[in-house]
Amino acid sequence: MAQITRITTQKKYKNRYNIFLDSGQGEKYGFSVDEAILVEFRLRKNLELDDQMISTLTQKDTLHKSYTLAITFLSYRMRTKKEIYDYLLKKEVDEEQIPPIIEKLTNEKLIDDKQFADMFVLSRINTATKGPQLIKKELIDKGISESVASKAVQGFSYEAQYEKAAKWVEKKLNQNKKDSFRQRLNKLRANLMQKGFTQDVVKDVLMNIEEEKDDETEWENTVYQGEKLLRKHRGKLEGFQLRQKIKEGLYRKGFSMEVIEKFLDEHL
16 A cells, blocks of 8 residues: 655646655655546555556546547547547547546536538538538548538538539630630539539539620630641641641530631631
């Protein structure tokens, strides 16, 4: 048995206490505990502790320190269970201690994957140009289950998706102004799909944009791209071969056969 001879407050951490023991050979430093452990076990001067109790106290204190790490990690923003697990593992917390810490945090309602998913989706809707499919993937990457992630993104309505996608398309449509209208639409379609918008939203947004096609601008772009191809191939090809090369090049760039033939008739 060992008897507590002294309890002192640590200089750096005022909520931690050093416990000094005497096992019959004079006073020695025994271990340190958090204030919560000190109160829970009513540690005080002259209290006797056996080896098993000392082991229990040190294990409890280690668990409490790990729990405090998790609380600090949570103080910056909401976290998923997986994020807590990975963080504690990174901090070299004993893997066996992590599940009870997560269970405690869950019981205290400090972590809630469903609430996290709902808040995450709302945040993405308000701050990012991302569709529900990409947001769902982000949630799953953070450890949210597929079912919870799927339910959360249902809050991203068709109307909200359409409005966000349409605004983005309006801003990007006039980039690469010298490309054909079809080529610009194809790039926009690919980008919207990569951003996770659903196919029906992408289709409807771009269908609306197609009504804004400017034939005069399309012709100017045909001339611009066609003349570039002519400069590239005129010294190497002539006649039918040159005509076919220019036609193929303009078609791959998304121009219609009607404007391609018009360009060829006027320039060759």
